[in-house]
Amino acid sequence: MTFNYKNILAGLSVSALLGLASLGTTSCSKDFIDLDDPTRLLSSEGYPDSLSIVSGVTAAYSALQDQYGKSSANNRGIFVFGEIPSDNSTALTSGERLNEFDDFSIISDNPRLQSQWLMTYRTIARCNIILSRGQTVKLTAANRNRYFGEVRFIRALSYFNAVRIWGDVPLVTGEIESIPDAYQFGRTPQAQVYTQIIEDLRFAKKWLPTTRTGNDLGRVTKGAAQGMLGKVFLTQKQYAPAATELDSVIRDNRFSLQPVFANIFATSNEMNSEILFAVRYTKGALGLGSAFTTWFMPGYNETQTRSIIGANFTGQQFNVVDSDLITTANASGTADVRTAASFVLPAGASATTSYYTRKYIDTPTSSTDAENDWIVLRYADVLLMYAEAVNEQTGPNAAALSAVNQVIRRSRNLPTNTANATVDLPGSISSTDLRTRLELERRLELNFEGHRWFDLVRTDRAIAVMNAYFARKNATTRINQNNLLFPIPVQEIQTNPILTQNPGYN
Incomplete structure (x- = not known):
């Protein structure tokens, strides 16, 4: 996708905040991201018609590609923060400074910090423009609220990523029309940012449709908003509302586990029954492909x-499977089909011991043009989060065990909705043991999907788990509380002096 800029500004982040970046004309088989200059600011008075607001909403979806990782945007995406700092992944490449995330030697001028910040706030700016200028478009109330629900979900997701990466971040909920106005935004306390995230997701839940079909497949639904709201509540340790939202997704019966684990990730089976929301990519030399296939591959x-x-x-070699994850997966036994479906050694494996994740296998048309979507939220995650929320609130009960047992049964190629005494967790399991098992199941189930580091931070396990990992590796690295957040990009502080740095970073 080609970017054009309406104005060339001194600070790139300011241009993103102002929402002045626009996309060039593209074509795409995933029809709802088929664009025609979607973020061009058509008029200072607002969007003139419903078609322009549809294009603007599409631009917000497209911006998620840049945020979650896209070569043409020069941004590596969420895996840099969700996987590389964890015990799942190792970055073997040189020159990208990904090693700083691997060994927690991150410096605030790291380009990966700056590009993620820029793409996050570009996404938010596009959403804010729609919410501001879309008020004047002649639409039915239902259509307007549906479009607004989509962009408010996208804005909430963007802020959720931002607050988990940086903590306190600038909270911008309206269109910014001048550079001086952009400089008025300092860091907003996390609690206030979360309040806005929840408000956005509740609006989305109220107004979004329950299903999407045809050309709209991949647009956000009510279930996706509910599932994300549950994840946000769980992250804040608000277990009762988390359980309520996640239980609603389960009871709705619109999503289900894929019978075969490997089929979740097949490019021929995108947006399958397990996917609540994914950032969609498509190959074909259109500038809309994903690069995860080659980015995550060792130097074979x-x-x-x-x-x-x-x-x-x-x-x-940006995101290579760590041997610690292989050891953990192998310990689950050969009956656990997730291991063979998740990792692979190439032919002639004696030449390398570096495993490759199978979750992003495709045949690209170029090194950065593959079909793989980035799955943001899927049903197995919902089931495991629901079990966790119930366990932390009241201890294990039948509903919580039913949820996690479905995931365990699927991992053994067993019918998910039929009790199996061989693999099911016992009703007598303690809250502590269930907590430990859920941590393991999430690692085996969701590895390389951008969850592991955020899971460890959310459950207050990051310091203990990672320091034990470094000890096993005979590495000198040890982390502390300061490492649970990443540094604010130094370019942002230089551009906007009212921004402050996170503790432990220069």
């Missing part, structure tokens, strides 16, 4: 590469 030779993806593209 051509024979090894072709044995996995059917092409000779060189792996970038």
Whole structure:
């Protein structure tokens, strides 16, 4: 996708905050992200018609591609923060400064910090423009609220990512029309940001449709808003409302586990029954493809590469499976089908011990043009979060165990809704033991989907788990409370001096 800028501004982040970036014309088989200059500011008075607001909403979806990782946007995406700092992944490449996230030596001038900040606030700005200028468009109330529900979900998701990465962040909920106005935004306390996230998701839940079909497949639904709201509440340790929202998704019966674990990630099976929300990409030399296939691949030779993806593209080694995760997965036993479906060694494995995640296997048209979507939220995550919310609120009960047992049964290729004494967790399990098992199941189920580091922080386990991991590796690295947040990009502080830095960083 080609970016054009209405104005060239001194600070890139200010241009993102102002929402002045626009997208060029593209074509895409995933029809709802088929664009025609979608963020062009058509008039200072507002959007003139319903078609322009539809294009603007589409631009907000498209901005999520840049935020979650896209080569043309020069942003690596959420895995840099959700996987590389964890015990799941190792970054083997040089020159990208991803190693700073791996060993917690992050410096505030790291370009990965700046690009993620820029793409996050660009997404938010596009949402704010729609919410501001869309008020004047002649639409039915139902249509207006549906469009607003979509962009408020996207804004909430963007702020949820931001607050988990940086903590207190600037909270901007309206269109900013001048550079001086942009400089008035300092860091807003996390609690206030979360209040806005919850308000946005509640609005989205109220007005979004329950299903999407045809050209709209992939647009956000009520279930996605409910599931994300449950995740937000769980992150804040508000277990009762988390359980309520997640239980609503379960009871609605609109989502279900895929019978075969590997099928969740097949590019021929996108937006399947398990997917609540995904950031959608499509290959075909249109500028809309994903780069995860080669970004996550170790530096295999051509024979090894072709044995996995059917092409000779060189792996970038940005997000390689850590041996600690392989050890944990193998300990689950050969009956756990997730291991073979999640990791692979290439042909001629004696030449390398670096495993590759199978969740992003595709045959790209170029090294950065693959079909793989980024799954943001899926039903297995909902089931495990529901069990966690119930366990933390009241201790184990039948409903919580039913939820987690469905995930465990699927991992053994067993019918998910039929009790199985061989693998099911016993009704007598303690709250402590269930907490430990849920941590393990989330790691085995959701690895390389951007959850692990945020899970460890959310459950107050990051310091203990990571320091034990570093000890097993005989590494000198140890982390403390300051490492639970990442530094504010130094470019932002230089551009806007009222921004402050997180503790422990310069």
